[in-house]
Amino acid sequence: MEGVELEICSRLSxxxxxAPESGIVExxxxxxEQENLIPLWVGEGDLPTPAFICxxxxxxxxxxxxxxxxxxxxxxxxxxxxxxxxxxxxKPFESGRFFVxxxxxQAIQLAVTCVASAGDEVIVPTPAWPNMAAAVQIxxxxxxxxxxxxxxxxxxxxxxxxxxxxxxKTRAIFLNSPCNPSGWVAGKDILKAVLDLAxxxxxxxxxxxxxxxxxxxxxxxxxxxxxxxxxxxxxxFVNTMSKNWAMTGWRIGWILAPDSLGQVMENxxxxxxxxxxxxxxxxxxxxxxxxxxxxxxxxxRARAGRRIVLDGLSTIDRARxxxxxxxxxxxxxxxxxxDTRRFALDLVSATGVxxxxxxxxxxxxxxxxxxxxxxxxxxxxxxxxxxxxxLKAL
Amino acid sequence: MEGVELEICSRLSxxxxxAPESGIVExxxxxxEQENLIPLWVGEGDLPTPAFICxxxxxxxxxxxxxxxxxxxxxxxxxxxxxxxxxxxxKPFESGRFFVxxxxxQAIQLAVTCVASAGDEVIVPTPAWPNMAAAVQIxxxxxxxxxxxxxxxxxxxxxxxxxxxxxxKTRAIFLNSPCNPSGWVAGKDILKAVLDLAxxxxxxxxxxxxxxxxxxxxxxxxxxxxxxxxxxxxxxFVNTMSKNWAMTGWRIGWILAPDSLGQVMENxxxxxxxxxxxxxxxxxxxxxxxxxxxxxxxxxRARAGRRIVLDGLSTIDRARxxxxxxxxxxxxxxxxxxDTRRFALDLVSATGVxxxxxxxxxxxxxxxxxxxxxxxxxxxxxxxxxxxxxLKAL
Numbered sequence: 001m002e003g004v005e006l007e008i009c010s011r012l013s014x015x016x017x018x019a020p021e022s023g024i025v026e027x028x029x030x031x032x033e034q035e036n037l038i039p040l041w042v043g044e045g046d047l048p049t050p051a052f053i054c055x056x057x058x059x060x061x062x063x064x065x066x067x068x069x070x071x072x073x074x075x076x077x078x079x080x081x082x083x084x085x086x087x088x089x090x091k092p093f094e095s096g097r098f099f100v101x102x103x104x105x106q107a108i109q110l111a112v113t114c115v116a117s118a119g120d121e122v123i124v125p126t127p128a129w130p131n132m133a134a135a136v137q138i139x140x141x142x143x144x145x146x147x148x149x150x151x152x153x154x155x156x157x158x159x160x161x162x163x164x165x166x167x168x169k170t171r172a173i174f175l176n177s178p179c180n181p182s183g184w185v186a187g188k189d190i191l192k193a194v195l196d197l198a199x200x201x202x203x204x205x206x207x208x209x210x211x212x213x214x215x216x217x218x219x220x221x222x223x224x225x226x227x228x229x230x231x232x233x234x235x236x237f238v239n240t241m242s243k244n245w246a247m248t249g250w251r252i253g254w255i256l257a258p259d260s261l262g263q264v265m266e267n268x269x270x271x272x273x274x275x276x277x278x279x280x281x282x283x284x285x286x287x288x289x290x291x292x293x294x295x296x297x298x299x300x301r302a303r304a305g306r307r308i309v310l311d312g313l314s315t316i317d318r319a320r321x322x323x324x325x326x327x328x329x330x331x332x333x334x335x336x337x338x339d340t341r342r343f344a345l346d347l348v349s350a351t352g353v354x355x356x357x358x359x360x361x362x363x364x365x366x367x368x369x370x371x372x373x374x375x376x377x378x379x380x381x382x383x384x385x386x387x388x389x390x391l392k393a394l
Numbered sequence: 395m396e397g398v399e400l401e402i403c404s405r406l407s408x409x410x411x412x413a414p415e416s417g418i419v420e421x422x423x424x425x426x427e428q429e430n431l432i433p434l435w436v437g438e439g440d441l442p443t444p445a446f447i448c449x450x451x452x453x454x455x456x457x458x459x460x461x462x463x464x465x466x467x468x469x470x471x472x473x474x475x476x477x478x479x480x481x482x483x484x485k486p487f488e489s490g491r492f493f494v495x496x497x498x499x500q501a502i503q504l505a506v507t508c509v510a511s512a513g514d515e516v517i518v519p520t521p522a523w524p525n526m527a528a529a530v531q532i533x534x535x536x537x538x539x540x541x542x543x544x545x546x547x548x549x550x551x552x553x554x555x556x557x558x559x560x561x562x563k564t565r566a567i568f569l570n571s572p573c574n575p576s577g578w579v580a581g582k583d584i585l586k587a588v589l590d591l592a593x594x595x596x597x598x599x600x601x602x603x604x605x606x607x608x609x610x611x612x613x614x615x616x617x618x619x620x621x622x623x624x625x626x627x628x629x630x631f632v633n634t635m636s637k638n639w640a641m642t643g644w645r646i647g648w649i650l651a652p653d654s655l656g657q658v659m660e661n662x663x664x665x666x667x668x669x670x671x672x673x674x675x676x677x678x679x680x681x682x683x684x685x686x687x688x689x690x691x692x693x694x695r696a697r698a699g700r701r702i703v704l705d706g707l708s709t710i711d712r713a714r715x716x717x718x719x720x721x722x723x724x725x726x727x728x729x730x731x732x733d734t735r736r737f738a739l740d741l742v743s744a745t746g747v748x749x750x751x752x753x754x755x756x757x758x759x760x761x762x763x764x765x766x767x768x769x770x771x772x773x774x775x776x777x778x779x780x781x782x783x784x785l786k787a788l
Contacts, residue, residue, distance in 0.1 A: 008652050049455075102667045140511055251668070274497055
């Protein structure tokens with residue numbers, strides 16, 4: 001049997017065969033049956049999707065909207081996305097630039113397909129959510145890490161390192177701000193410099209601003225490429241309904257692209273998932289149109305959660321972290337802990353607190369653990385308490 | 395603006411830039427506002443998803459099942475898929491071999507990723523549903539057509555042509571039986587020969603048996619690789635909930651693979667769409683468990699539709715076709731019509747009858763048009779009448 005397995009696996013494409021197992025999912029899978037679990041490992045809140053959003057999907061099902069639909073998304077959703085962006089960024093957006101995808105992850109996969117062929121390179125500042133680099137690798141291209149540096153005052157991206165990492169094979173720069181996992185937020189100067197680089201070197205930017213509304217600095221949201229870019233700039237924005245509206249399980253995302261890419265996007269959607277259920281899209285329309293109050297509560301909740309974990313962890317001498325400027329994660333180093341994968345497995349097994357090991361997030365993240373604080377305050381307090389006790393007992 | 399568009403598009407990967415527009419969607423898009431439409435162009439019936447299936451999704455939403463879930467699919471759905479296969483093919487199937495995907499199309503895309511890297515080749519007998527070859531091309535690999543031959547007694551696949559098309563770069567043979575669009579069904583001898591070829595040459599088979607239950611020959615369903623293969627044979631079965639249970643709009647499919655590919659499949663799902671909504675999967679469970687009566691009606695309806703179009707079109711002298719052995723399409727040639735794309739555009743504009751042009755289905759299909767007969771009998775009768783009148787008026 002072992003021989004058969006090896007023989008079968010040897011027939012796989014190298015990209016499929018050697019795709020990395022998600023270091024986050026590995027720990028989650030190891031503890032699915034764990035009692036007393038406080039799961040802070042994945043990027044997901046603890047509230048289900050609000051009923052007013054679910055109702056739209058149910059009504060659509062009742063109306064028999066169970067047929068194939070527009071590859072680019074239903075017009076109502078594309079218009080709602082345009083109106084949402086126009087409102088948040090205080091400038092007009094055309095609905096024709098929005099393409100509905102079957103998750104933010106699929107938006108990334110399609111963006112990677114747009115920008116890279118086998119053998120090409122994509123710059124990825126790290127630590128980073130691992131799925132971007134994995135999607136690049138599965139495409140047969142290479143994710144080139146540019147490690148950011150940690151200081152207690154915040155994470156730092158050195159642009160000279162980005163420029164040094166460019167090669168004739170570079171096709172795109174991935175920029176995720178606010179950053180999962182580090183909480184880093186790119187300032188307008190960084191965004192401007194990266195955009196100039198892309199414009200002048202013929203590169204794409206894949207912009208992941210999924211956490212843009214979860215921002216703890218000055219202003220209504222994190223600085224965005226939307227503040228400085230033109231519609232025909234070489235930027236593919238990847239985004240998702242998941243975080244803002246507690247819709248992780250719905251698998252709806254979108255790409256915002258230059259208008260001229262319309263047919264290309266339609267084709268790539270056709271040949272990957274062939275669209276997103278109409279009834280799910282109806283729910284997304286309602287979330288965008290009527291979901292601002294819920295989103296405001298979510299942001300308040302994350303801000304309160306952030307305060308709890310910052311205060312709680314600051315009493316632990318061995319804890320090493322900077323206050324996240326955005327997103328809803330605290331990226332935590334612990335003096336003396338070098339194998340964070342082992343530590344995460346032990347921690348969840350001993351205490352029920354689930355953290356994601358930094359080993360999952362690439363170069364520069366190995367010594368850290370990711371904690372999601374978009375959760376109930378009492379659970380966060382209890383989690384900090386358990387982590388503290390666990391460290392004392394070590 | 396035109397210059398900017400060209401410049402932006404020149405930054406795209408060649409695979410994205412030159413992905414083919416679906417020749418089916420082109421005609422559909424051209425006539426979305428058409429009055430009096432009888433749409434027989436896409437592979438979709440005219441019944442919405444039955445209420446008992448929708449109810450399961452609604453109940454799941456009410457229960458708050460709106461979070462991330464298992465990448466491979468919820469255990470209940472994988473078990474239901476195994477039970478369904480065990481029942482249909484009268485042999486045991488392990489649930490661990492089933493992987494839930496966000497559509498049959500995504501199952502194909504993931505299968506292509508498994509078997510091919512850039513520069514590799516995949517054999518595709520044609521005429522064929524165009525999306526398989528397109529997915530191969532977007533992967534940077536090459537779809538090698540093996541044209542089948544039409545005879546009024548049925549379509550024919552010459553195995554010597556398949557063998558001649560093999561090269562050192564060949565990684566897989568795609569076999570779709572019952573065939574969309576031709577209605578061809580591979581006999582057990584063909585299946586056996588292809589399996590022997592794959593076993594001996596180290597190739598994969600990507601088996602699309604989506605229409606296996608829609609079979610008009612002897613026996614309860616079309617001959618299947620399941621009748622002759624072992625669980626560890628190099629076959630990736632791609633399938634969908636869409637056709638059997640009128641769930642085209644739900645985007646749920648599955649891959650049935652050798653057991654040893656579990657972690658590979660989990661990874662490929664993680665880095666493409668990261669799973670399928672739980673509430674949709676609940677509906678699929680109910681469809682599989684309680685949907686046999688509905689499916690039997692669907693098959694009866696297709697059989698009746700097939701009879702209507704066969705009888706109706708046989709009165710048209712210029713019509714050229716063989717009776718489909720399976721699936722729910724009639725693939726229709728018309729003497730004197732060579733540009734079927736033009737003909738399809740004219741036909742829908744003049745009569746409201748939507749057919750898919752054979753040009754969309756690759757080598758050997760150019761002279762034909764695809765008609766879906768999984769539709770209301772009165773609409774099919776009217777469609778045949780309009781086609782007949784249109785031809786007389788030409």
